[in-house]
Structure formats: C-alpha cells, structure tokens
Amino acid sequence: MLTRADRDWIEARALAAGFDLAGIATVPAETSVEAGQNDLRFTEWIAAGHAGEMEYLKRANEAGELLRGDLRRAMPWAKSVIVCALNYNANGPRSIEPAPATAGWIARYAWSGRETKGSDYHDVLLPRLRAVESELKQRFNDACETRCYVDTGPVLERGYAKRAGVGWIGKNTCVINQQQGSWLLLGVIVTSLELAADAWALPAADRCGSCTRCIDACPTDALIAPGQMDASRCIAYLTIEKKGSIAEDLRPLMGRQVFGCDICQDVCPWNRRAPIATSDALPARSELVNPALEWLAGMDGATFNRWFRGSPLERTRRKRVLRNVAIAMGNSGERSFLPQLESWASSDDAALAEAAAWAIRQLSPE
Numbered sequence: 001m002l003t004r005a006d007r008d009w010i011e012a013r014a015l016a017a018g019f020d021l022a023g024i025a026t027v028p029a030e031t032s033v034e035a036g037q038n039d040l041r042f043t044e045w046i047a048a049g050h051a052g053e054m055e056y057l058k059r060a061n062e063a064g065e066l067l068r069g070d071l072r073r074a075m076p077w078a079k080s081v082i083v084c085a086l087n088y089n090a091n092g093p094r095s096i097e098p099a100p101a102t103a104g105w106i107a108r109y110a111w112s113g114r115e116t117k118g119s120d121y122h123d124v125l126l127p128r129l130r131a132v133e134s135e136l137k138q139r140f141n142d143a144c145e146t147r148c149y150v151d152t153g154p155v156l157e158r159g160y161a162k163r164a165g166v167g168w169i170g171k172n173t174c175v176i177n178q179q180q181g182s183w184l185l186l187g188v189i190v191t192s193l194e195l196a197a198d199a200w201a202l203p204a205a206d207r208c209g210s211c212t213r214c215i216d217a218c219p220t221d222a223l224i225a226p227g228q229m230d231a232s233r234c235i236a237y238l239t240i241e242k243k244g245s246i247a248e249d250l251r252p253l254m255g256r257q258v259f260g261c262d263i264c265q266d267v268c269p270w271n272r273r274a275p276i277a278t279s280d281a282l283p284a285r286s287e288l289v290n291p292a293l294e295w296l297a298g299m300d301g302a303t304f305n306r307w308f309r310g311s312p313l314e315r316t317r318r319k320r321v322l323r324n325v326a327i328a329m330g331n332s333g334e335r336s337f338l339p340q341l342e343s344w345a346s347s348d349d350a351a352l353a354e355a356a357a358w359a360i361r362q363l364s365p366e
C-alpha cells in the first residue's frame with residue numbers, strides 16, 4: 001500500500017529524474033461507474049470511427065473488449081499509475097503567427113535534436129521513467145509489478161494524468177497544467193502498488209471556463225465537442241498517421257502543416273505564459289521552425305535520414321512527409337513550386353503523385 005509519504009517520495013524522485021510534473025492516480029475500481037464510463041467513452045469513440053486507421057488503438061482481448069478501454073485487460077494486477085510530464089516548450093514562434101508562404105510547419109514536439117540529428121521524446125522520457133521505476137523497486141524490495149510506457153501502452157495517459165492531478169483535459173483534448181500550460185509530454189509507470197485512500201490526488205480543476213478558442217480555431221472541425229475529437233479529421237493524424245492518400249475535401253484546410261499540428265494549443269490562453277523547458281534534453285533546431293518547403297522537398301533519402309533519424313518524423317517516413325509537403329505547396333499560393341510538383345506528379349509513389357497533381361490544380365486553377 002502506498003502511503004502519503006510514499007506518494008510524496010515518488011513525486012520527488014520523478015522530479016529528480018528530470019520530469020517537470022508528476023502525480024499518482026488510482027486505477028478506478030473495475031465495478032465503479034467511472035471505470036464503466038471511461039470504457040464506454042473509449043468504445044464509442046472507436047465505434048464512431050474517430051480513430052481513423054490507427055489500428056493499434058483498436059486492439060482487443062479474446063473477449064473482443066478493447067484493451068485501452070480498461071488497462072486491467074492487459075495488466076490485471078494494475079492498481080495505480082504514476083504519471084510523469086516533461087515540458088517541451090521551446091523559444092519559438094506559434095504556428096498562428098504570420099510566416100512566409102514558402103514555409104511549412106512542423107509540430108513543436110518534433111523540433112528537437114542536435115545539429116543534423118533528431119531526438120525522439122520516447123528516448124528521452126523512457127530512461128527517466130526507468131530510473132524512477134528502479135528506485136521504486138528498491139524501495140519496495142521488488143514486491144511490485146511495474147511497466148513503463150510512453151504512448152505505446154494500452155493506457156489512456158491523459159485520463160490518468162487528470163486523475164493524478166497533473167492537469168485538466170482541455171476542450172482541445174490536451175492535458176493542461178495551470179503553471180506549465182499544455183506543451184507537455186507524458187510518460188506512465190503502471191504499478192501493482194495500491195494508493196491508500198488518504199493519499200489520492202485531487203484531480204486538477206477544469207479551467208477552460210467559457211473559452212472556446214481551440215474549437216473555433218481548428219481548421220478541420222476535428223474538435224466535435226468540448227474535449228472530444230474526431231481524430232480522423234485532425235491534421236496531426238492526417239500528416240503523421242494517415243497512410244496513402246488524404247481525403248480531398250480536407251486538403252485545402254490543412255494549410256502548410258507538414259508534420260503534426262499545434263493550432264489548438266497555440267491559441268490556448270494557458271500557453272501564453274507557458275514556461276520554456278528547463279531541461280535541454282529536447283533542444284529545438286532552428287531549421288525545423290517554419291522550415292522552407294523547398295528544403296524539405298529537395299531532401300533525398302540520405303539527407304532525410306541525417307536530419308530525422310531518431311526524430312518523430314522517422315516513423316512517418318520521407319515519402320509521407322513529401323506527400324504533406326506537396327499539399328502544403330498546393331495551399332501556399334506560390335507558383336514557384338510548380339516545377340517541383342510537376343516532377344512529383346510522375347512519381348512511382350501513388351499518394352505523392354496524386355497529392356502533387358492536386359497541388360498543381362490548386363496553383364493553376366485555369
């Protein structure tokens with residue numbers, strides 16, 4: 001059983017390991033209304049098709065129950081979740097500020113790396129989680145099960161972050177902390193240790209109030225209700241996760257976003273005074289802030305690898321990034337991109353060729 005003193009100790013060890021925020025959440029009792037509601041919400045979200053083609057979110061157990069609907073389906077021993085958050089805010093412009101029409105946008109969390117080599121947040125967060133995990137094991141003489149995850153586990157990390165008091169879930173669906181804002185990356189340690197009732201965290205109060213800036217600013221209307229997203233319309237999904245061709249009606253709405261999207265966080269008043277990351281683990285590379293579309297377009301395989309090996313862009317791969325660059329060029333109004341687009345229009349890659357042909361039509365309506 002984790003006492004209040006254990007909780008304080010764990011949170012302090014997480015901060016010492018290099019996180020900016022930490023908290024512990026109980027896994028709601030299997031029979032509780034909350035557990036049922038979370039499961040139902042997630043199940044309905046999947047059933048409505050809001051996950052698009054993100055098949056990993058739809059994994060189910062033999063009984064056909066979604067693993068992410070209740071983390072006990074994959075880890076029956078789970079009693080609490082330690083949630084750690086790292087601020088990745090960099091001193092750079094927001095995507096909603098004016099920028100040259102020849103520049104694209106890469107999401108803030110993917111600016112990081114040193115010189116020409118990327119760094120992926122998973123590689124930064126996981127070792128820090130493991131450091132906390134190993135201290136935890138020592139303290140409890142190995143008498144506990146633990147698993148560390150950044151993204152990839154069957155865990156609704158945001159839900160647990162809310163329950164651990166790390167922040168509230170904003171209308172843009174992001175976890176927002178009153179002092180740190182929402183430029184936070186989350187990592188979790190699922191454990192079999194139970195949190196004593198008097199050590200439970202108070203969930204962070206919802207401070208969105210009557211604001212609806214994120215919903216109003218979302219170009220593709222992906223925020224279908226406060227705190228609810230149709231991810232299949234979200235530009236982050238379209239540019240990072242969606243393979244093949246992107247629906248034609250969404251392309252003009254994507255603007256010049258090449259990888260991810262920060263709009264609903266850039267407009268959020270809680271990010272106006274968000275502190276810059278104190279850890280230098282994810283330093284921003286200036287070339288990736290408003291990157292020149294022509295520069296990205298001209299990258300051959302070796303150059304792409306040099307810049308993005310070990311970065312979140314690596315998983316999306318060069319061909320898909322080029323497809324996004326083609327769409328961004330089509331939305332730029334810059335006819336100087338036509339020769340590049342014409343060369344792509346005969347590419348072997350069907351999605352790139354089709355995106356380029358579409359972009360050419362955008363730039364030459366006649």
Ligand code: B12
Nearest residue numbers: 038107151156157159173174175185186231236237260261
């Ligand atoms: C799939 C995914 C996406 C998808 C879908 C996003 C979404 N809003 O669902 C896409 C590709 C669009 C995406 C985009 C981005 N993502 Co993403 N993504 C994920 C991932 C892997 C799963 C999220 C998921 O299951 N979504 C399904 C919805 C239904 O679940 P949910 O968001 O968790 O919300 C539900 C639960 O929290 C539940 N709930 C509420 N209270 C409680 C309480 C309890 C106890 C429980 C169990 C549940 C629960 O109700 C909510 C509604 O159903 C998580 C990592 C993870 N394992 O959780 C990262 C994650 C959410 N993403 C992250 C980031 C950084 C981003 C981007 C900013 C990247 C970018 N710049 O492009 C954008 C932000 C867009 C946005 N406004 O959300 C961070 C978010 C950090 C934060 N501050 O919130 C995460 C946590 C990754 C990480 N390890 O840091 N992402």
Ligand code: SF4
Nearest residue numbers: 218234235261263264
């Ligand atoms: S990330 Fe962009 S597209 Fe996705 S919900 Fe936010 S504003 Fe909309």
Ligand code: SF4
Nearest residue numbers: 170171208211214268
């Ligand atoms: S923009 Fe407004 S409504 Fe949206 S998350 Fe921020 S405070 Fe909440």
